[in-house]
Amino acid sequence: MIVRTLAMAGALSLAAAGAQAEIKVGMITTLSGGGAGLGIDVRDGFMLALEQSGRDDISVVIEDDQRKPDIAVQLSDKMIQSEKVDVLTGIIWSNLAMAVVPGAVAQGKFYLSPNAGPSALAGKGCHPNYFNVAWQNDNLHEAAGAYANDAGYKNSFILAPNYPAGVDALTGYKRFFKGALAGEVYTQLGQTDYAAEIAQIRASGADSVFFFLPGGMGISFLKQYADSGVGLPVVGPAFSFDQGILQAVGDAALGVVNTSQWSKDIDNPANVAFVASFQEKYGRLPSLYASQGFDTANLMLSALKVAEPSDADAFRAALEAADFASTRGKFAFGPNHHPIQDIYVREVIKEGDIYTNKIIGVALKDHADAYAVECKM
């Protein structure tokens, strides 16, 4: 599927055809199956930014990776070899990113990550042509640990799925949390029943619970936890509390504290305009994934103003400058091309009939990731 962005309806593609060389972007993201909500939000945020830019010389090839690494690799080969894209983006899941990114950047393409930030690509495996516009995977969990200290928690029960990003999550939390651990549990990936874990939490004598259970797993956990009457305070990263999920959790999420680099109530002109225009175009509130897609596109657009991707050194320097108005406000890249940014503490509230998040503080200021020192570019 090729989507050509046409800012002015009357312009049609005639104007673009035959003009200067088109810039081609390949977007590989998850548009079907269980994780589709994330990919759709990234895509919609990205396309919104392109549309607002008014540029009609950028074409985007969008393909669905079905959350499968092998398909993602096939798509990237196809995009690089037959579509001849200049820039790749879109991948949601870390295991897919690990399958695609090293190969793509080795072939001289630029990859801008709107979501996945595995530690392997932030440390020793960093690459001059790889930029992460979202976060390094550990960041939001580190912020949750920092928040737990501020909140005075001394004894946390922590749980995450048993896969690399789950291990990263608990590692990130423990890196910043100074208290003791009442229990540490790895659940199965895709697990939907948490009765056994909740019983352990009840018996553990913990004073707080930290969990990283993205997508449907988090919905299940929160509903069951609320119904169990355990009632200990819960902290988690934003992944279980994004705009798409909250409506399905309902009252069970109210008052839960979560950490995020973005929130719809961050008060800067770029964000206010983004939230309003996203809502107008798609009829729903944006999630953090949508903001990441939007920022990724704007970063790319800011660099394209300076240089074409064919002039790799100039284009790279323009990306490094990150001269764009981020929805997060202040935004800069560290030496490993991962963001240095504030991470906020949000609380789930109800606005009218809609469940959403409100910022209640800052967990970490100008936070960089722990792997930057290992990166030699």
Add this chain to the structure above:
Amino acid sequence: MSLILFIEQMLNGVQFGVMLFLMAAGLTLIFGVMGLINLAHGSLYMVGAFAASWAAGLTGSFLLGLIAALTAAAAAGALIEVAVIRRLYARGHLDQVLATFALILILSEGTRWVFGSLPLFLEIPPYLSGPVRLPGGIQYPLYRLAIIVAGVMVAAGLFALIARTRIGIQIRAGEADREMIGALGVNIAALYTVVFALGAALAGLAGALIGAIQSVQVGMGEPVLILAFVVIVIGGIGSIKGALVGALLVGLTDTMGRFLLPVAFAQVMAPAAATAVGSALASMAIYILMALVLIFRPRGLYGVA
């Protein structure tokens, strides 16, 4: 580890097992009577959950949601049987697997087309929410107790249906000798549609009951489908009694494994390593159980040779 925690975990295991039984009963019934491997059974579970969520959202009544789930899943089951499955009885299992896998894709993307990609909301009704105090001071969610009760009632009803009613006799006869009951004047086509719709309704009920404590989303049926297959392989394919025993065994093994294995390993190694090894082994426990059962009873616990 206290006794209270142990009993609570046993209850969790039983509740999980009862849920699996609702799925496995339909699956094993359909295989037993029609010799059909139905991979789309998980999709009917999803249909039930979506129908319940939709109806409960519209009317505000969880009970109406359950009725909608039963109706929608049974209707979807009957429709699928008449339109697709009927053509597959005479074919090999491979064709059945292919066709019913295609049904998974069609139903999943069809559901996404109608309801969108975001998870839906289905809530525990107020009269069943919150924990209750059981004798011995155990705090246990009322809704999970209700699931156990509902599951036991369905199991009893199913046994009564098969042992004591005319349609039950036909189902048993159909399992034993398909051609003969056809020759005796039983309308096989109608019987198959009824059995398929019954199995679908059970899956839909399970989806609706579980939807209230989990997330109602596209693809929610497939993980449960795999477990249901483990259950019927352990219990013996085609046996309802086997499905019940197998479901409880799997439910208890999975829950107690997740709970006890990390504790057991912590006796002999460092806590962090024990957690990792214990969790990894716990996720394998039911498959190890299945392998053991198959070594000693290749046709499952109650399978007929």
